[in-house]
Amino acid sequence: MEHVSRRDFTQQALGSLLTFTLLDTLFQRDAFADEIKPITAKWLADVNQLGVDLKDEKVKQLEWQKKILELYQQVDLPDLMQLVDFDKLSKNIDLPEHGARSLSFKFQQIDGIPTKQVFGKQIFALKKGRSVVPHGHNNMATAFLILKGEFQGRHFDRLEDLDKHMIIRPTIDQKFGPGGCSTVSDFKDNVHWFQALSEPAFIFNIHVDNINPNSGKSTGRVYLDPNGEKLSDGRIKARLIDYDESNKLYG
Numbered sequence: 017m018e019h020v021s022r023r024d025f026t027q028q029a030l031g032s033l034l035t036f037t038l039l040d041t042l043f044q045r046d047a048f049a050d051e052i053k054p055i056t057a058k059w060l061a062d063v064n065q066l067g068v069d070l071k072d073e074k075v076k077q078l079e080w081q082k083k084i085l086e087l088y089q090q091v092d093l094p095d096l097m098q099l100v101d102f103d104k105l106s107k108n109i110d111l112p113e114h115g116a117r118s119l120s121f122k123f124q125q126i127d128g129i130p131t132k133q134v135f136g137k138q139i140f141a142l143k144k145g146r147s148v149v150p151h152g153h154n155n156m157a158t159a160f161l162i163l164k165g166e167f168q169g170r171h172f173d174r175l176e177d178l179d180k181h182m183i184i185r186p187t188i189d190q191k192f193g194p195g196g197c198s199t200v201s202d203f204k205d206n207v208h209w210f211q212a213l214s215e216p217a218f219i220f221n222i223h224v225d226n227i228n229p230n231s232g233k234s235t236g237r238v239y240l241d242p243n244g245e246k247l248s249d250g251r252i253k254a255r256l257i258d259y260d261e262s263n264k265l266y267g
């Protein structure tokens with residue numbers, strides 16, 4: 017057996033370390049900036065197709081939630097950030113004192129990227145302590161993916177609509193870091209609330225609007241105060257509020 021001296025071994029190990037360090041530096045300096053992997057283009061095409069299937073009622077909302085979560089969990093985060101030109105988008109932005117700033121963006125046009133998407137999209141940018149305030153939606157399915165920063169993310173099931181209240185029950189209350197994701201539909205985890213624990217903090221968001229054109233309910237946010245009267249079985253009687261009050265209380 018060949019004898020490897022401690023000295024040789026150390027030199028070899030150092031050699032590998034140097035290679036890794038060099039590669040690391042090259043990536044950090046965006047040496048491959050224009051090279052978004054085909055798998056990420058395919059990923060976005062899959063996300064879009066899933067939205068088309070939801071609109072065409074080939075996929076139910078609960079199934080969409082499960083599948084979009086799987087897709088979000090598979091995505092190459094650095095690639096996605098490149099696809100939305102995150103460095104440019106997040107440079108020199110003014111973060112609001114309350115609430116979240118919604119940044120609009122376009123996907124880089126590369127082979128395999130659908131030129132038009134069936135879903136709406138935005139990136140939220142927040143200061144530490146600020147929130148995407150608690151709200152539900154009507155006739156809409158949406159999904160969050162943390163790009164940068166840490167969040168406390170909370171979801172609630174919407175159990176009942178009353179005149180001036182919504183009966184909700186907490187379903188998710190956990191920390192989310194980069195790559196963390198969650199979904200909302202008319203059937204499960206309907207209400208969400210994300211508070212930034214660090215800054216700047218960014219959330220990638222897509223939403224499929226007006227899923228059922230016959231529902232009579234227009235897509236939009238419904239603001240509520242989840243700090244409401246505690247009922248049996250973990251339910252909460254949450255007061256419906258307007259955006260200004262929500263922003264004051266939770267933004």
Ligand SMILES: [Fe+2]
Pocket residue numbers: 151152153158200208
């Ligand atoms: Fe939302």
